[in-house]
Amino acid sequence: MADLKDLFTAVVEMQEDTALSLTHSYLDQGIPAIDIFNCYQDALAEIGKRFEQQIYFIPELIMSGEMMKVSAEILKPYLAAQDSGSGGQTQKKLGKVLIATVEGDIHDIGKNIAAMMLELNGFDVMDIGVDVPADKIIEEAMAFGADVIGLSGLLTLAFDPMKSVVEKLKEKGLRDKVKVLIGGGQMDEQVCSYVGADAFVNDAVVGVNFIKGWLN
């Protein structure tokens, strides 16, 4: 595999223009797309470490998400053409997470950040938007085969709709099939126990770690 250290550094240091031009130039030089793709994955792992060490925060999460999206678009045709059967695009996912902002709450920033962070960490994420009724959340989660349901809400008015999701899961005999994680600025132990969730988070990195712990 080619040494793509400069690309790795550019991605890790959020130099998106440099990363983009290096990606093009390595492709032009005939470096296999899979090597470039893996370099991005390695960079992402390093970025992930920096989130955990609280060196990186939301700006870097959004920037790295953007760089991954752009690079994936560029590499996709090359990867398809060069696929040897072990290509990066068939990378195994760590598990399935369905995420939604609960009924009555239209805030999506926290949900989007959590979804992005989960995707970057190798989860298969299905985001079904904001103001989603409990029945719809459960129906979609079952169809998707979710291991975890992530419920987001900024308002205190989200507490009861969250509780309703858990109660309906129980009624349908599905509670043991999925973990329920609640997230938002006003979530705490008290709300978690009121809702009957498995855990609460105020921070996407913590959420990813919970889910990794559950699914390992």
Next chain:
Amino acid sequence: MEQGSDKLSVIERQDAFLAKWVSGEGIEFPSEENKAAYQERAGLVADAIKIDQNIKRVPIMPLTTFAPTMLKGISGRQAMYDPDAAGQAYLDFCTTYGPDTAGSAPMLMYGPALETLKYNLYKWPGNGVADHLSYQFHEKEYMKADEFDHLISDPTDFWLRSWIPKTHAALAPFASMPPVYGSMELPMLGPLLVALGTPPIQEALKALMEAGKQCFDWINVLGSYLGQIMAAGYPFGAGSATKAPFDVLSDSFRGTTPLMMDIYRRPDKVLAAVDRLVRPMIESGVSGAMANGNPLVFIPLHKGADGFMSDDQFKKFYWPTLKAVMYGIVEAGCVPACFVEGGYNQRLEYLAETSDIRCMYLFDRTDMKKAHDQLGGKVCIAGGFPVSLILTGTPDQVKEETKKLIDTAAGKKGYILSIGCAMDEAKADTLSAFIDAGKQYGVY
């Protein structure tokens, strides 16, 4: 600013404005008892802000949005469409629970005026969210990346001809208006007036006139309740509100995601823009406080919290202009009251820099022991009580937690008991337990 106040130091100016507010000057009290009650309550708040070591009790300042109306079974929609119902609920909230400050009922705003303007920066009950809920911010990229120069060179022109047309659909025609500067000379005035005469802009101006009239009528109804609240002995916990420049850019203009990328893509533009917004944010806070005769300028803080950005980013992009707004506000004798949403455990050292002015930090999820250790005795601290307990706990739990919080946060005086959230809803029994426990355990 009062005449002669330019000879006073900043702190003296602040103390003079606080004293005037505490006096209840201009309020028509029905009895001496009511006047004394008003003065006692406002006095407690002022003493906490001044970190007066002779303060008698921890003041209690619950922040509310829709809680007073929801407690009375009034829907969010009715609260925004019926000023009599909203005003009466805010008055009843004070007389029922007996807090030391009243919530700002006008912050509920008036639904019909928003409808006239076809306002889309928020969704509100009946317009995008269900009738029983509260209004909610509808964040979008209302300012594009290529508009930074417009904002930086002329914030008002940007506001009027770019941002307002996008966020107030009835005023969209303002986007085709020329800049107002043609009015500098008679021969150049024509284009502006001609544009104002075009049918679309005429319609937009009519909508603006109509919304203004609707709000004027609304405040005339609501205002009578505001007067009754003060006359009953309850000072308002805020005279006005303004924002940290970074939050204006993030919440209302660019949107969180685009602005977070701007930090990397165009950092100099971000810095120039937040700097440009300092003066308008000072003016916005001061003018409202002066008009209401109440020095407290609320500043809700959003995107600088722990977890949103690094310490270096906070130091570079967020804090300097927030601090500049706070120091501008105090020049006029007002008191910046930052509503510190989220957690600020990693930012307390910055807040401690403001110990040379009177200001208040009302915390949401910050560790109150840390806040007390690092800020106690230097600036007024407030808040820290979890709203989750008010909504899902028992009165006994609330009482216990209130006592614990006072023990943790009030030791150096200069503490105001509050819930770390502007409440959209509440429960009567736990809210009573909270306020009663505050009065019981908060006595020094």
